[in-house]
Amino acid sequence: MGEQEVGHEEFLAPGRDRAQARAVRRGLQEMAEGGAGEVLQEMARDILSGRIGLREALRVGPYATALTERVRAAHAEWEKMPAADRERHVAEARRFLAAEGDAGEAGPRTL
Secondary structure, eight states, X not given: OOXXXXXXXXXXXXXXXXXXXXXXXXXXXXXXXXXXXXXXXHHHHHHHHTSSOHHHHTTSHHHHHXXXXXXXXXXXXXXXXXXXXXXXXXXXXXXXXXXHHHHHHTOOOOO
16 A cells, blocks of 8 residues: 555544454455455545545445445345354454454554
């Protein structure tokens, strides 16, 4: 990407702990690499660079539309997934967040 990025602290919010903030930042980094299409890539780059805040980005028409489409597609895939697979994914997500939380307790860490 080449430009300076905001840290995960930027994504702390009421109800979101450090592990979740790091996960949000990691997801944005993946989108910034282009895996989610051009519009979401631009949005992620704008957020990570600090040019726009996460909440503000969600109010930008093209960003909101692209994100809504992406969430709908993911939800449709989730609904088609067998219950056992969904449970496995939920368990993996919980383990990931627990590990991120444990890593955060050890001190500052750059992702």
